[in-house]
Amino acid sequence: MKKRGKTILSTGAVLVVFCIAFVLISRLLRPKYMTDLEEGSFISQYYREAGGHDVIFLGDCEVYANYSPMELYRNYGITAYIRGTPQQLVWMSYYIAEETFRYETPQVLVFNVNAMRYSEPVSEAYNRLTIDQMRWSGSKVGIISASMTEEEQFLSYVFPILRYHSRFDKLTEEDFSWLFQVKDNTFNGFQLHTEVVPEGALPVKKVLPDYQFGDICYEYLDKIRLLCEERGTELILVKAPSLYPYWYDEYDEQIREYAAEYGLSFYNFAERSEEIGLDFSEDTYDGGYHLNLSGAVKLSRYFGNILTEEHGLADHRREPEIASVYDKKLQVYDETIEERMRGQNNEENE
Numbered sequence: 149m150k151k152r153g154k155t156i157l158s159t160g161a162v163l164v165v166f167c168i169a170f171v172l173i174s175r176l177l178r179p180k181y182m183t184d185l186e187e188g189s190f191i192s193q194y195y196r197e198a199g200g201h202d203v204i205f206l207g208d209c210e211v212y213a214n215y216s217p218m219e220l221y222r223n224y225g226i227t228a229y230i231r232g233t234p235q236q237l238v239w240m241s242y243y244i245a246e247e248t249f250r251y252e253t254p255q256v257l258v259f260n261v262n263a264m265r266y267s268e269p270v271s272e273a274y275n276r277l278t279i280d281q282m283r284w285s286g287s288k289v290g291i292i293s294a295s296m297t298e299e300e301q302f303l304s305y306v307f308p309i310l311r312y313h314s315r316f317d318k319l320t321e322e323d324f325s326w327l328f329q330v331k332d333n334t335f336n337g338f339q340l341h342t343e344v345v346p347e348g349a350l351p352v353k354k355v356l357p358d359y360q361f362g363d364i365c366y367e368y369l370d371k372i373r374l375l376c377e378e379r380g381t382e383l384i385l386v387k388a389p390s391l392y393p394y395w396y397d398e399y400d401e402q403i404r405e406y407a408a409e410y411g412l413s414f415y416n417f418a419e420r421s422e423e424i425g426l427d428f429s430e431d432t433y434d435g436g437y438h439l440n441l442s443g444a445v446k447l448s449r450y451f452g453n454i455l456t457e458e459h460g461l462a463d464h465r466r467e468p469e470i471a472s473v474y475d476k477k478l479q480v481y482d483e484t485i486e487e488r489m490r491g492q493n494n495e496e497n498e
Contacts, residue, residue, distance in 0.1 A: 185277065186333050187212075187234045191244075192281035193332055194231055198251035200470075202461050203228035205337065206241040206372075207260030210388035213438040217336035218481045219448035221474045224456050225463030230337025235274040238263045238368040243291035244278075245372055249379055250285070256382045256459060259372060261403050261414075262395070267362025269297045279305060335481050341440045342488045347428035348435035350392045359398035366406075373410060382459060385414040389421045389447065391428065391436035415454065417447060424450045441485065 190212060203226060205211045212232035220226040231244050241259060248254075269275060275295045282288045292305045304311040334340070376383040385407055387395055395418055407414035417424065424446050428436050431443030439447060455461045464470040 187339070188277040189281060190334055190337060190339075191231070191233055191278060192283075193334060194229060194248075194337070195251075195283065197229060197336065198248075201227045201229045201252060201254050202464075203256045203258060203455065204245075204248055204252075204254045205230040205232060205258045205260070206236070206245055207232050207258075208236045208262060209234055209438060210260045210262050210390055211258070212334065212337055212339050213341065214388045214390070214444055214447055215451065216338045216340075216441075216444045216448045218338065218478055219445050220452045220455070221465070222478060223449050224452040224461070225465035226452055226455055226461050227464060227470065227474070228336060230334075232260075232337060233278040235266075235270050236263060236278055237266050237269070237295070238365045238372075239294040240278050240291055242368045242371045242375070243287045243294070244282075245375055246290070247282070247285060247287035249375065249381075250287075253379050254381055255461060256384055256455065257372070257376050258384045258386055259369075261385050261387055261399075262390075262393070264361045264365045264369070264403070265393070265399065267364055269295050272297055272300050275300070280308070335477065335484075338444070340481075340484065340488070341433040341438070342485060342492060343433040343440060344430055344442075345433055345435050346430065347391060347432060350436060353394050356396070359396055359402075361399070361402055369406070373412070383412055384459070385412055386451075387414075387416040387418055388439075389417040389424065389426055389443075390438060391418075391432075413458070415451070417451075420450070 187209075203217075203220070205215060205228065209232065212230050215228075215230060217226075217228040217230060220228050231248060233240070233244075236244070241263065245257060275297070279288065279291055279295065282291065288305075292302055296302065373383055385403060387400070387403070395416075400416055403414055403416075406412070421428075426439070426443055426446055431439055431446065433440035456463070464474075
């Protein structure tokens with residue numbers, strides 16, 4: 149019996165060591181998204197900040213590049229977080245919303261409707277930037293199942309080593325330095341860009357064979373709406389003021405009809421660019437596709453006023469516990485802006 153017991157203990161110890169080694173190797177091989185494709189780390193940064201936000205933004209680059217939660221707090225005392233990721237499709241936004249409600253119940257959920265134009269997964273590469281660093285839950289299972297392309301396998305998300313085993317000879321110092329931690333490279337989900345690249349030549353605006361949003365997009369937009377209703381959260385639909393990809397009038401009409409049918413607010417900020425004060429000769433970092441810092445400041449101030457005046461969000465700047473956190477965030481935010489602007493000026497003078 150003693151010998152049998154020792155055998156069982158030895159076998160158990162070997163299995164434990166194997167499992168630990170397997171997990172460590174899987175973590176090592178998985179891309180860290182710290183310096184290359186840093187957008188892949190945005191989803192995981194939320195977990196350290198989860199809880200207590202008035203507003204949660206969902207969507208693609210049109211949210212994480214165009215709205216600054218720091219400016220919402222600085223000017224209106226609104227606490228907000230952007231759970232945006234590259235090419236975040238409607239079903240992805242739903243499962244991220246579902247996961248978010250496990251951590252908090254915001255007063256407002258802002259969904260950027262640009263994703264309604266896409267009815268199918270775009271690519272595994274975009275899927276990975278959203279999914280890889282999500283925590284395991286039923287929401288992650290759902291987002292994987294809904295997002296996989298035909299070539300992908302569910303198990304490759306469960307066991308990253310199956311997908312990234314070929315990275316053994318491509319490992320860098322980054323893979324070891326960020327094995328157990330993720331650095332903050334956003335400000336409450338906002339990707340800071342201080343560069344200025346004026347509006348340039350955009351692709352020709354094509355006539356499309358069909359402007360109708362896909363059934364799956366409406367299905368998941370309904371799911372987001374119903375989830376918000378269940379939790380007592382107001383759903384607001386927005387379209388960022390990006391010049392491209394083109395937002396056709398036929399798209400806009402469908403969203404306006406949907407919003408009217410269900411009593412939702414919809415703000416097409418592309419139509420309000422002049423009122424917002426946007427100047428695409430100075431407020432974009434990539435020729436009009438996204439806003440830079442100066443553009444994001446203008447849009448955030450404009451939207452913050454709407455959130456305060458039309459949706460009743462409170463000002464938390466005089467609440468000591470919240471102010472102590474956000475005053476520190478603003479200090480780092482302002483120092484980062486100053487440092488980047490100084491660096492850009494030095495480059496221009498060289």
